[in-house]
Amino acid sequence: MPTITINGVACEFTPGQMILQVANAHGVEIPFYCYHDGLSIAANCRICLGEAWAPNPRNDNKLEPFMGGKLVPTCQTQAQDGMVVHTDSPKAVANQKAVMEYLLINHPLDCPVCDQAGECLLQDYSYQYGRGVSRFEETKVKNPKKNLGPNVYLYSDRCIMCTRCVRFTREVSGTAELYVDGRGNREEIDVFPGVALDNEIAANVIDLCPVGALLDKDFLFAQRVWFLKRTASIDGITASGDNLWVEHNEGKVYRIKPRTNLEINKHWITDEVRYGWKHVHSDDRLRSPRRRQYGALVEDDWNRCLDKAAEGLAEAAEAGKRIALLVSPMLPCEEAFALAEFALSLDPHAVLGVGPVPFEGQDKVFPPGASEDDARAFKLYAEKAPNARGVRRVLAALTGAEPLEFAKWTARAQADDAGAVIITANYREACPIPDLLRVADRESGRFVVVIDTLNGPLVESADVVLPGATWVEKGGTFENARGTLQAFDAAIPPIEFAKPEGQIASDLEAALRGVEVSATSASSVVVVDEGPGQVPQAAEIATPRGPTFSPADTRTRMGDTHAALAMFKTDVRYPEAAKPEEADMRMVEL
Ligand code: SF4
Ligand code: FES
Numbered sequence: 001m002p003t004i005t006i007n008g009v010a011c012e013f014t015p016g017q018m019i020l021q022v023a024n025a026h027g028v029e030i031p032f033y034c035y036h037d038g039l040s041i042a043a044n045c046r047i048c049l050g051e052a053w054a055p056n057p058r059n060d061n062k063l064e065p066f067m068g069g070k071l072v073p074t075c076q077t078q079a080q081d082g083m084v085v086h087t088d089s090p091k092a093v094a095n096q097k098a099v100m101e102y103l104l105i106n107h108p109l110d111c112p113v114c115d116q117a118g119e120c121l122l123q124d125y126s127y128q129y130g131r132g133v134s135r136f137e138e139t140k141v142k143n144p145k146k147n148l149g150p151n152v153y154l155y156s157d158r159c160i161m162c163t164r165c166v167r168f169t170r171e172v173s174g175t176a177e178l179y180v181d182g183r184g185n186r187e188e189i190d191v192f193p194g195v196a197l198d199n200e201i202a203a204n205v206i207d208l209c210p211v212g213a214l215l216d217k218d219f220l221f222a223q224r225v226w227f228l229k230r231t232a233s234i235d236g237i238t239a240s241g242d243n244l245w246v247e248h249n250e251g252k253v254y255r256i257k258p259r260t261n262l263e264i265n266k267h268w269i270t271d272e273v274r275y276g277w278k279h280v281h282s283d284d285r286l287r288s289p290r291r292r293q294y295g296a297l298v299e300d301d302w303n304r305c306l307d308k309a310a311e312g313l314a315e316a317a318e319a320g321k322r323i324a325l326l327v328s329p330m331l332p333c334e335e336a337f338a339l340a341e342f343a344l345s346l347d348p349h350a351v352l353g354v355g356p357v358p359f360e361g362q363d364k365v366f367p368p369g370a371s372e373d374d375a376r377a378f379k380l381y382a383e384k385a386p387n388a389r390g391v392r393r394v395l396a397a398l399t400g401a402e403p404l405e406f407a408k409w410t411a412r413a414q415a416d417d418a419g420a421v422i423i424t425a426n427y428r429e430a431c432p433i434p435d436l437l438r439v440a441d442r443e444s445g446r447f448v449v450v451i452d453t454l455n456g457p458l459v460e461s462a463d464v465v466l467p468g469a470t471w472v473e474k475g476g477t478f479e480n481a482r483g484t485l486q487a488f489d490a491a492i493p494p495i496e497f498a499k500p501e502g503q504i505a506s507d508l509e510a511a512l513r514g515v516e517v518s519a520t521s522a523s524s525v526v527v528v529d530e531g532p533g534q535v536p537q538a539a540e541i542a543t544p545r546g547p548t549f550s551p552a553d554t555r556t557r558m559g560d561t562h563a564a565l566a567m568f569k570t571d572v573r574y575p576e577a578a579k580p581e582e583a584d585m586r587m588v589e590l
Pocket of ligand 1: 158159160162163164166208209210211213214
């Protein structure tokens with residue numbers, strides 16, 4: 001393989017790769033602003049410039065200064081076999097200092113009030129490559145703040161004109177709302193008159209901006225980024241399987257960002273996925289279990305509600321009636337397996353069905369006109385459930401037959417022989433589907449257990465309500481629209497007394513077996529999100545009644561016990577763990 005030496009490190013590369021790409025792949029640090037793996041190369045920021053020497057075949061392959069010894073943009077210069085590059089030579093370092101000084105001439109230096117502080121390349125490179133003090137004494141040019149669209153603000157005076165945002169709207173979204181207006185120190189990013197930056201993937205420009213110029217309205221002044229912890233996750237609201245970082249602190253989600261996966265979402269996510277987590281902390285969340293007493297639903301502790309649910313379900317099964325279980329496509333495969341196993345243990349002929357799969361609009365590929373297999377294409381999915389395929393796969397393996405789709409399940413669950421129903425929902429909005437409400441109708445005489453996350457009419461019809469957990473509060477595996485199985489971990493603990501649906505299945509089974517839990521151990525305290533120098537935050541969580549549900553163990557058991565689920569032992573993709581942040585400075589505990 002050809003080899004190039006960058007800053008003294010020998011790096012193998014694939015022909016065609018740029019020097020900066022090779023350096024990034026081998027962990028050799030070269031500063032860069034305008035370069036991005038997902039965009040064309042503009043080479044306009046000039047901070048990546050390096051000195052290069054290349055073998056001259058006409059001179060016995062002796063190393064000679066490349067391009068006459070001029071500094072070359074490493075982001076735009078192809079690596080050559082035998083080349084030697086230095087971005088740490090006096091000439092290259094002088095350029096880095098000059099670029100930094102130039103970029104900071106009109107910069108407002110308002111880091112204390114800037115959302116980007118802590119994850120800003122301008123800040124980082126000032127520290128690493130800048131000169132420490134400003135020699136600029138003249139008046140700075142002040143550019144206006146602009147409202148670019150529903151999710152994005154532009155603080156123009158922080159912009160370094162790298163044009164990543166402009167290239168994104170031209171090359172990825174294909175909508176071209178942004179352009180460069182003016183010249184010289186009056187240059188500004190702007191939207192065309194009468195146009196808003198409001199395409200379905202517009203907020204990716206916030207992640208692309210290497211400085212604090214493009215800011216997320218939703219995250220504005222919400223949290224300092226150094227307090228955020230990130231957990232690798234998967235899109236939990238559509239069938240995309242997009243890879244995400246869930247960023248959270250003290251048990252609260254603050255933002256969701258894309259996690260690069262070139263096979264699935266490249267470097268991007270839709271705005272829908274980025275902001276689609278608000279139901280996690282909604283006031284309408286079910287926070288504790290409820291059971292029906294004298295006709296009214298009352299909040300009660302887990303033990304009594306589990307006992308009541310187990311009793312009602314067992315009564316129906318003993319009377320020879322069918323148990324009908326509706327597994328929501330919002331649930332991970334492991335939970336579908338645990339719930340279905342529980343239903344089948346009560347009634348070997350249980351009626352298993354897949355919950356309604358919401359669709360909105362049509363699939364859309366970006367940029368417009370691209371095929372979804374193009375290297376740079378990004379797809380928005382109309383299917384608004386993350387795991388319909390996974391749930392079908394699990395139910396089919398357990399019963400040996402295709403599971404009932406929602407319409408057939410509702411018809412079957414309303415038949416005379418259906419004695420009890422377990423309905424799981426976990427949608428982003430309360431589930432007002434009339435067919436479902438008919439199944440849960442109180443006049444029908446069926447015993448109804450609802451496992452859901454949000455208050456709504458479905459909850460009102462139940463005999464027992466058990467509060468479930470959203471996808472960021474638990475782990476599991478989703479199968480996306482292309483059939484890729486991807487595992488994810490819990491980012492935050494479940495809200496108040498909610499539990500993951502897999503744990504609820506385990507607890508119901510324990511209640512059925514008569515396992516008792518003392519009232520004093522009904523909840524326990526866990527420490528969440530403790531970071532260096534941070535006061536730990538405690539959260540009270542409901543104690544499991546049955547064995548603690550483990551998605552990883554359940555995956556193994558699924559593969560071991562059902563040949564049709566063997567792929568859960570072999571094909572599940574796991575996210576890379578987030579690299580621990582290394583502080584540049586020593587933390588002092590106060
Ligand atoms: S707004 Fe940000 S991404 Fe756009 S050109 Fe300026 S610095 Fe670059
Ligand atoms: S990263 Fe090379 S010129 Fe900007």
